[in-house]
Amino acid sequence: MKLHLAKNTKLLIAEDQVLAKSHMHYALEQLGFKNMDYVDRPSQALSALKEYDYDAIICSYNLRSEQGGYYLLEQLNDAHSLPLTSAFIFTSADTSAEVVHAIIELQPDEFIAKPFSVNELDRRLSRVLSRKKALKNVYAFMDKKDYEKALTEVEFFLLQPEHAEHFPLAMKIKGDLFLLTQRYQEAVAFFESIINVQDFNWAKMGIAKSLLALNELDDAEREIIQLATRPDSALEAFDLLATLQIKQAAFDDALECTSLACTMSPRNIPRYQQAVSLARITHDYETQFNSAKKAVRYAQGSIHDKPDIYLTAARAGVDFAMTSEPEHVNNIVKQTNEYLRQMKKAHPRAALNDELAVIDARLHYLKDDTARAQTLLSEFHTDHAQLRSTEALLDRAKALHEVGMKKESIAILDAISSREEESPGEVNLMAAYLKQEKAEKEAISLSPKTLNNTAVAQYKRGNLEQSYSTFAQAFRVMPKNPSIALNYLQAIVRARKSNTPMPADTLSEIKKCRETLESATLSDEKQSRYDNVKSILKGE
16 A cells, blocks of 8 residues: 555545454554544444545445445435545455345445455555546546546546556446447447457447447347356346347346346345336236335335335235235235335325225225225325326226226326326336226226136136137236136137137137246146146147
């Protein structure tokens, strides 16, 4: 460590373990640091950062109070209150893949695994502080969002041989600035020139992002798939691949990629929220509920801990219960009520009476108390729509449709659909979902809960054409439900044997049913029925 660099650096240390704090203090003193402040909670760190300008923050990821170091950097990033001229360094005794991915996503300047030696701390700190000092002017312009001047400054920096050790970082910053200023063609050429010299992941990622922004999707996909095979870039690659698939309206594939990324790095709340949105569009109610539950789990006590995150989980629970097997409904409803209880405890002053009344109405409908559900919904008027959130109104539209008030439901969907605008070349997931919901609710009068029961009764009475049509509607809104898929498949087979006129898409529907059944774990009874259907189809 250069002595003058240490003496002129003001540090903030966030550490709550006595031995670790003592070791850190000893190591820093050995390296020549004199100006150091210590805190042991994120809230104390935030207060200190408001009062003083620090050149670097060294923070333990494993702080045991509040939400730990993760929460501190997450809050600083969200508020844009940590200048790029200041360094943020994580230390952690936990180096599991989950923690490493979580840290990488927050993009600190350095990560040091505990325990570390004085020499290791010296090497890491020297590297971070020297590059912050060297690139200070570039970072200052970026903090002001003056990206054109930052680009000019970094190009000037790259012309100075004395900064050669920082050239790789400076070139990465230059590429980032091309993306920030939307110079995508220039960005592709720049990143390709980098790769011709050295195969940096960040340069390949830059090419993929640029091609994606230019809507050159086939070329972007090839780049992204290569990156997905590399451990150091797989997480970001899955996110990019999901973005590409959303552009192509391949929502099932996008959900799969988003779910994989959630598994790799489970603390990213916006990613769970995207999974919820995609699962709704694909009618994957179980994944919708599971994603919403995990969002609540990791959001508690963080910047994301707001009433809406609990409401999303409760609403997803009702959607799942509405489309589940009868034997699973009570357990799902129990979980749903638990999220409502948690929300009231965490946010007792939240004014959510209308939102809770709608959820309560849907829960009453699940218990076959339609009259009570209608009463709870009766006081709402469509002309109040502008006063409610889109999610609140969407939930009310679902509730109204479930209790038979189809006209009122469609009116609300019309009112909120006009709120969602789509940019050219982009897909607004909420707009796509509202369009789908409106089309389904206009075409189908019965609720998901009622559809299958009605179809089964029609089938048993021998009303083949009616049962086939009702099963088709049920499968449209519940394509992941193996019981629906099996009943629909049996209805198709029976209708074909009786020479009932069949729609043109029957073969496609058979394929979809079989895909659902092949991916499900079936009971012995259902497996026997499915085997029988397969033998009939094979013999045709």
